[in-house]
Structures are given as structure tokens and as C-alpha cells.
Amino acid sequence: MAQTHPWRSELLSMMKLAWPVVLAELGWMLQGVVDVIMVGRLGPVAIGAVALGNALYYAPSLFGLGLMLGLDTVIAHAYGRGDHEACHRWLAQGVYVALIATLPLMLITFGLSAVIPHFGVATELIHPTRTYIDILLLGTLPLLLYAASRRYLQSVGQVRVITITFVGANLLNWGGNYVLINGKLGLPALGVGGSAISTVLSRCLMALTLFAFAWRYEKQRGHPLFEHWARPVLREMRELLKLGLPAATQLVLEIGAFAVATVLAGKISPTALAAHQIVLNYAALAFMVPLGISAAAAIAVGHALGAGDPKGARLRALLALGLGAGFMLCVTVLFFAVPKYLIALYTHDSAVTAIGVPLFALASLFAVFDGVQIVASGALRGMGETRISMWANLIGYWAIGVPLGAVLCFVFHMGIFGVWIGLATALILISFALFAAWRKKSGALLHASSPAIASH
Template identity: 40%
Template sequence: MIPLADLRREFRPMLRLAAPLAMAELAWMSMGIVDTLMAGRLGAAALGAGTLGSMVFYPIVIAGTGMLLGMDTLVSQAHGANDPHESRRSLIAGVWLGLLLAPLTALVVLALMPVLRAAGANPHVMELLIPYTRALLWGVACLMFFAAFRRYLQALDIVQPVMFAIVSANLINVFGNWLLMYGHWGFPAMGLEGSGWSTSFSRVYMALVLLATILRHEAETGNLLHSMSWRPDWARIRRLAGLGLPAALQILFEGGVFGLVTVLAATLDEVSLAAHSIAVQVVSTTFMVPLGISSAAAVRVGQAVGRKDLRGVATAGWTALLLSTLFMGSAGIALAVAPRWIVRLFIADSAVIASGALLVRIAAVFELFDGFQIVATGALRGLGNTRTSMLTHLLGYWALGLPVGYVLCYPFHWGVSGIWVGLTAALLLIGTALVLAWKRAAGAR
């Protein structure tokens, strides 16, 4: 049992890290929403191409950036041990790994274009999709660098520039969309492709902001990075990839399930698909806050490991879980009490409101456990354990949630509600299992 005094002492530094990171996650999510809204003004084909492109592009690229999550472990532990050279070596390894991942992820995305054609995607949609995706790919390398820079900085407790970079990039992206999509101020009206270029420019900007932050930090602390070798340290890169690969697979397992259940919802009817889409938007928004807390948990736990502060390890993890419980518990109550009001924010159709309200009420059941699973994942990552979460997500979603959802949806004729009951079962299992895994790991120290 963690003493209350320890939790109180940890609460403030945890919140100081988690709040800007949660804001950054919300800002990151809003960039995609804005792109969708602005693409909608170009017509149904552009909106469909943009949505399809995002479904193909982002899971692969975000999984690629997930390969860099091992930096949370290595840099935070080195920082806790007061070893700046070790932190910088991990930054250099992260930059090299990002440089290797960028062309690989781009090739995977490009390889999927013929697959979409063969699967029968609308030819007009493909005409819009391909140039849009190619424009997005020009920003992949900078997105990888941004991910490496972000993980490095937040492990050093430097999080305000991360939030600033993403929030301000949203403004640049909106302005770029306005110029390039619609052809203002003498720029050509490039349509959806213009959105891809604007997004890529914003990725370059984000990477440059964090690079400038690192260089300023180096100037204040002795320019140690400038004097270090930038030749690839393959042993460290392999270690980083070894930590990051399970994290990347976990992202694919989770994203893959939500993509697949969206396809299942699309086989039902328009009302079910619309209700499902709104419910996904709602839970994705609330999820951004514990996602930020998860990153803070990884940092605080890792720093305590580096200090060899066993009590601090447990305190950091449990404080993060408490913070998540406070937010997601409140979110769950709001979803349970006012589901129809929430759905009305998105649409006025009475049938969709009725169906969506039921899904939002189902989601209220798993909100707490969704917070548990992502925050416990972060805490375990701070210890250097990324495999447990990967395996738990694989079993929870693919061995339990998806089969249960399918059976309830089709043989039992529960429709889209059955799919969401399956997701709830998965998250109850995953959240409980990962909290128990954290309890065991923290207690073993």
C-alpha cells in the first residue's frame, strides 16, 4: 500500500508532466479532424479519399513512430541516474532509427496503393488518394524525427515546447490547407493533395521547433551533444528497436481491431455506421487524456528506476493510475448520464442519436478500464517492459473482443451494439490484466 503522503507528493510533478502532454495529444487528434472538415468542402469524393488515405497512412506511420517509444525507457532512466551522456546516446540512436524507419514506412504505404485498386476502390477516389498520400509521405521523415525529439525532451521533463509545437502546427496546417486546397493568395487550388502538402509542412515545422528546443537546452548545459559521435551505435539501436517493436505491434493490434469493427459496422446499415463513427470519436477524445498521463507515467517511473528509488517507482505508477481514474471515472459518468446530448453535438438525425446514445452508454462501462490499460502500459514501459502490454492487447482484442463482438453482432442479431459489447469485454480484460501486471512488477522491486 502506497502511503497517502507519497501520493500527494508525486501528484503535482505527475500532473505538471501529464497536463501538457494530454493537451498535445488532443491537439494532435484535432489536426486530423480539421483536415476532414476542410476536405468535406471539396465534395464527397475528396472526403472519401481523405478518409481512406488516413486509414491506410496513419496506422502504419504511427506504428513506425511507436518503434521509438523505447526512448521513454532509456532516456528517462538515464536522466534519473543523472547520466546526460547516456541520454544523448539514446537520442542519437533514436534519430538513426527514425531515419531508417521513414523509407520503410513510406514503402509499405505505397505498396498498399495497388492493393486498394485490386480490392475495388472507386477509381475516382484513387485518383485523388494517390497524390494526397504521396504528399503526406514527404513529411514522414520529419514526423519520425519529431517523435524522437519529443521522447527525448519529455524524458528530461521538458514538455511545454512539445505542446506548443503541436498546437501551433495546427494553426499552420489550417492556414496551409486554406492556401493550397482552395487556391488563395495566388496559390494553385490543389484540392485534397494540398491538404497532404500542408500536413507535411506542419510536420517539418514541428520537428524544427523541437530541434531548436534541444539546441537551446544544449547551449544551456554545455553543448555535450555537439561533441559526441553521431555514427550509428548499432547495439543501442537494436536495444531501442527491441523495446519499440512490441509497442509498435500493440498499436497495430489496437488500431487494427478498431479498423476492422468499423468495416463490420459498415456491413450493417447507414445508421449503425454513423452511430459507430460518433461513438469512436467520443471515446477517442476522452482517451487522449490518459494517453498523455501514460507518457508521464513512463517518464516518472523510468526516472525513479534510474535513481534506484524503488518506492518512487511504485508511487509514480500508482499516482498516474489514480490521476487516470479521476478523469476517466468522471468521463464515464458523463457518458452514462448524458449520452443523447453528447451524440446531438455531432448529428441531428433521431435514429442515429438513439443508436449512438446506446453505444456511448456502453462505452461508459469501459472508460475506466481504457484508462487503466494505457496508463499501466506507460508505467510498465518506464520499467522497460513492453512485451506484456503487447501480448495482453493481442489476446484481449483478437481472442476475446473481436470474436465476442462478431457473435453478438451477427448470430445473436445485436447489431452494432454487439460489436461494442465485445470491445467492452476486451477492455475490461486488458485493463484488469495490465493493472495486475503493474502491481506485480512494482511489488517485485
């Protein structure tokens, strides 16, 4: 008999899975915000050093975090079919991939730090930026181990501990910043370096806490984590990389496109850059919600497919898409209705406001599409498909969006509005492409399973 899926209970299950993940994404973003706020009292050079340091550090680090995204697929599928031994084994393979990736990522980041003097940045920024990056390097392995353990816990439905861990990590980061930047409790004032040390310590806490909880979870089901730790299996590590490499590349392509847009904004004028950054900050904050829903979609779809239930997988993906689009529709209304108020929370500069208001209008036009594209990407990842998202981002941003934005900006003299039209065009095209890909793939899975369903 075919399984039934009451959409209300599925919606409640999706929301129960999604909200802690959304809070975790917001907690991740808050770490960077805390660093900037806490060093702000040291002056503009310190703020610039942290901003530039984070921009250079996170490009390689996000690639490393992307490698761990493949765990969503393989662990969720294993959990869905009730194979807890495989869940444990995949976590071990993820840890081995993290260990292997750490040194190359650190070397790349160190190389970026070494060439900062050749970037043409202000001389006074060079030393504090390099200090900040070089200390952050020490947190690369804890960051990747955190990512592996988080993906494992999410995929087996243990999501609340991730939110709790981020609360603790942010409190430690805030307290550490206060003490180490300003030299409290008898410690020397380390400035920007103190902020970096605090961030590294918070990442160590995240990794240790999540691994401790994973160990406790395994022990409760009679399978102590470290007593039955799996050996490296090259075939499984290759399978993980086959999923993770495209996902990692997708992250870098997307973040890179917005980084280029920021560079273009800086070439126009400081006022345009300020307006661009304010609107982008709000858009990025709103994006954390569909990003969390996307992770929940990958897990929920993976659970259903692991259990041999493509109909349930399709329903869960549709509900996630509805949640993501619905939230971003609310964001659209907010951006369109009160842009001046949102800008005023940052600045009362009339020139920045004059540019920022129409930018918010553009952001409101693509907000729903942004929500759809990231949730569709998560649903595809839950199906074991990560290459389509990579290609969609490569073509959408780098073959169309970024070049179009540059041409509209500098050739047609549309300024920052041209840059944002390019970004909006890319997001809309990517959204249609990924939704169509998800619809086609989920339809194919339903069609393939229909003879088996009919035979029962």
C-alpha cells in the same frame, strides 16, 4: 534511511508533467480533424479520400511512432540517475532507428496506395486518395524525427515546448489548408493534395522546432548537440528496438481492432456506421487524456527507477493510475448522462440517435478500464517492460474481443451492439491483465531493493 514520498507533492509533479503531454496528444488528434473540416467544403468525395487516406497511411506510420516509444524508458532511466551523456546518446540512436525505418515504412505505405483500386471502393475515391497518401509519404521522415525529439524532451522534463510546437503546427496546418486547398494568395487550388502538403509542412515544422529546442537545451548545459553527436551503436539500437518493436506492435493491434470494428459496422448499415463513428470519436477524444498521463507515467517511473527508488516509482504509477481512472470516471458520467446532446452536436437524425444512445452506455461501462489499461501500459514501459502489453492486446482484442464481437453481431444478430460488447470485453480483460502485471513487477522491484534499503 528509506526515502519518503509525500503523495501531494508527487501528485503535483505528476500533473505538471502530464498536462502538457495531454495537450500535445489533443493537438496531434486535432491535425486530422482540421484536414477533414477544411476539405469538407469540397464535398463527400474529398472527405472520403482524406478519411481513407489517413486510415491507410497511419497504420505503417503508427508502427514507426511506436518504435520511438522505447526512448521513454532508456532516456528517463538515464536522466533519473543523472547520466545526461547517455540521454544525448540515446537520442542519437533513436534518430538512426528513424532513418533506417523510414524507407521500409514509405514502401509499405506506397504499396497500400497502389492497391487501392482493388479494395472495391468507389471509383471517384481512388485518384484523390492516392494523391493524398503519396504526398503524405514525404512527411514520413519528419514525423519519425519529431517522435524521437519529442520522446527525448519529454524524458528530460522539457514538456511545455511540445505543446507550444503543436499550437504552431496546427496554426500552420489550418492556414496551409485554407491557402492550398482553395487556391489563395495567387497559388493554384490543389484540393485534397493541398491538404496533404499542408500536413507535411506542419510535420517538418514540428521536427525542426523540437530539434532546435533540444539543441538549445544541450547547449545551455555545455554539451552542444551536433558537436558531440554519437555514432551508431548496434547494441544500443538493438536494445531500443527490443523495447520499441513490442510497443509498436501493440499500437497496431489496438488501432487494427477498432478499424475492424468500423468495417463490421459498415457491413451492418450506414446508420449503424454513423452511430459507431460518432461514439468512437468521443471515446477517442476522451482517450487522449489518459494517453498523455500514460506517457507521463512512463517518464516519472523511469526517473524514479533510474535514481534507484522503486518505492517512488510505485507511488508515481499509482498516482498516474488514479488520475487516469478519475478522469475516465468523469467521462463515464458524461457519456451516461447526456448521450443525446453529444450526438446532436453531430446529427439530429433520429435513427442514428436511437443506436448511438445505447452505444454511449456501453462506452461508459469500459471508459474507466480503458484509462487504467493505457496508464498501466505506460507504467510498465517506464519499467522497461513492453512485451506484456503487446501480448495482452493480441489476446484481448484478436483472440477474444474481435471474434466475440463478430459472432454476437452476425450470428446472434445483435448488430453494432455485439461489436461493442466485444470491444468492451477486450478492454476490461486487458485492463485487469496489465494492472496485475504492473502490480507484480513493481512488487518484485520493491522486494529486490528492500535488503539494500534496510542496510542503510
